[in-house]
Amino acid sequence: MSNPILVEVTRGTTVESRHRGSVAVVDADGATVLSLGDVKTPIFPRSAIKGLQALVLVESGGADRYGLDDEALALACASDSGEPAHVARAERRFGAAGLDASALECGTHWPSHQASALALARSGATATALHNNCSGKHSGFLCAACAMGVATHGYVAAEHPVQREVKAVLEGTTGAKIPDEYRAVDGCSVPTWAVPLDALALAFARFATGRHMGEKRAAAAQRLRAAVAAKPWFVSGTGRFSSELMGHFGARAFVKGGAEGVYCGALPQLGYGVAIKCDDGQGRGAEVVMAAVIERLLRLDDADRKFLAPLVRPTLRNWKGTEVGSLVPTKELERVCGELRPKRKFETR
C-alpha cells in the first residue's frame, strides 16, 4: 500500500521534495475521526510516547516519593535540547533520588541546541549523559525503579521490571498485544515497541481524557498533562515545535515528536488522540501534519490562527536568511482535514 503525499517542500515555485505518511485521529472509545494512509501496520513510536512511558513514574509512586514538580515531570516526558536549564533541572532530580548521573544508561551526546553546545565547549566542559535528550525520561525510569524497590542497574533492558511495566502500560493504553518480534532498541537503549498508528491515537485519546484506563492511571495522565501544560519549554526547548505549540495552547494540546518522523498528540478538550508517521522518517513533515490537523480540529480565535499559520506552512530560509521555499500541506491532506466536522466540547474529568 502506498501512503499519500501529505506535505510538499517547495523551492521557488517548484516542488523540491515530498513527504508521504499516515495519520490517525481517534476518540477514547476507539471511533475513527480521521484516517489517512496505512494506520494498521505497526510503527515504532520512539520518543513520541514519552508521556505514556512517564505514566510508570507516576503510577509507581516515584513522582510523589521524590517530590517531582511540574518541571521534573515535564522533563520525564521530554526530548530536550540540552539547554543549560534542562540539564540543571535533570541534575537536581538525581539528588532527590539519592542517585547521580553515573546511573544513566542512555549514552552521551552534545546538546542539539547549537548555542548551548558551543557555550559548553567554550566553558571547557564536555557533554555528559545529562545532555542526552532522553536524560529526563531516564531519570524518571530510575526514580520508578527506586520506588518499585528494584535494582536501578540495567533498567534499560527489556526484562527489567520498569521496562516490563512500560510495555504493560503501552499494551493497556493502546489495546494492542505486542509480540516480541516488534521489539527493537531505541536511540537511548531502552526497548521501543511497534504499534499500529490507530492504536497509538487511541492511547493518546485515553491519555487526553482518562477514559478506559482506570482511576489511578487517569490521575497520572492528568498530572502529566498539567505538568507539561505548565512547563512546556522543558519538553523540547527554545524554538522547537512541541514547546512552541504547547506554549501557545497550554492544556488544549499535548504534543510530542519522536525520531523517524513520528508525532503523537492528545487534545483533551475534544477527547481525541492523534498519531502521525512520515514514511521517510523526517520530522519536518510530521510537524506540518500535526499543525494542519490541530488547525482544523481546535476551535481557534484570531491569535490562535496567527500563531499556527507559520507552523502549517513553515518558511525555509538559507544561510543568509533569504526566504527560499516552504513546507506546504498537500491538497489531499487539506481535503481530509476539511471533511472533519467541529465537535462539541468533550468534558474531561
Next chain:
Amino acid sequence: MSNPILVEVTRGTTVESRHRGSVAVVDADGATVLSLGDVKTPIFPRSAIKGLQALVLVESGGADRYGLDDEALALACASDSGEPAHVARAERRFGAAGLDASALECGTHWPSHQASALALARSGATATALHNNCSGKHSGFLCAACAMGVATHGYVAAEHPVQREVKAVLEGTTGAKIPDEYRAVDGCSVPTWAVPLDALALAFARFATGRHMGEKRAAAAQRLRAAVAAKPWFVSGTGRFSSELMGHFGARAFVKGGAEGVYCGALPQLGYGVAIKCDDGQGRGAEVVMAAVIERLLRLDDADRKFLAPLVRPTLRNWKGTEVGSLVPTKELERVCGELRPKRKFETR
C-alpha cells in the same frame, strides 16, 4: 507518478522508514543504462553539480591565473565539513586572488564536523563564511569573476556573468533548455536550476568522458576529475560518503551529493553518468542507492567489495554504540541493478 521504494530503514527485524526515489544512469551519447522512477521531471540538483559549476572556474582561466592546485580545485567542487584544513586551504586561495573572506556572499554557519565546531568554540573563535560548506565553490566563483574581468560584488545573482555562465554550462552539458520558472535560490544564495534526472546523468557522462562538450570543456572536466581523485578528502571530509568512496576508488568514480537527497556521479572507466534523487530529500537514502549502483557497475575485486559492503547496507548505531538497525536496498532496486550488464571499458581521452 509514484516513485518506487529504493531503500528501507530497519530497526530490529521491522522496517521503520522507507525512501522512495528515482535513478538514471546514462552514457555520453544519451543512451539509457538504467532508469528507475520518474527521471523526466526537473529536480534541483543543488550541490551535486559543483563539479559542473567548477567548469566555469577552469574555462574562465581563473584556475591557471591564480595557480590553483588539486586541493584548491577539489575544494571548488566541495561541500566541505569545515574541518581546520578545509578552512585553511580556502583562506589561502583568497590570498592568491588578492581577495579576502569578506568577499564571500554564501552566509555563515558553524562546521558540520562536530569536533571541529567544538574546537573552534573552545579556541574562543567564531564561525565565518569560510566555514560555510560552500566557501570553496564561492571562492571559485570569485576567481572566475576576476579572470573574466567582471565585478566580484553580487556574484551570487542570477544575472551576474558568472552565474549566467554557470547556467550556460548546465544547459550545454545536460542538453536541457532551462526556463526561468525552474530557477530558485540555493542554501548558499546562488541560483539553483531544476533539470530532469536523466539530463543530469547525461551531463555527468559527458563530464566523465569529455565527449560532446568541446576540447576546452573536456580538458577542464579532466582536470577537475584528476584534482578530486588526488584530493578527495577536500570534497566533503572525514568519514563522509563522497570522500570515503573517492578515497577508495580514486579516478574510477567521481561522486558528489547535494541537499534534499540528490547524488550525482561520473564513472569514467565506463563512460557513464549517474543521477539520483530521493523524493523526501534524505541524503542517507541517496547514498545507499549510489553505493548499490556502483557495486553493480564497476568491476570489483575483493577489496572493493569489502569496502563497499558497509556503504550499501550501512549499520545504524545508537548513542551507546549498540547496533539498532540498518539501511537496505529494496528488492526492486536490487532487481533493476541486477539487470545491468557488465560493459567493456570505455576509453577516456
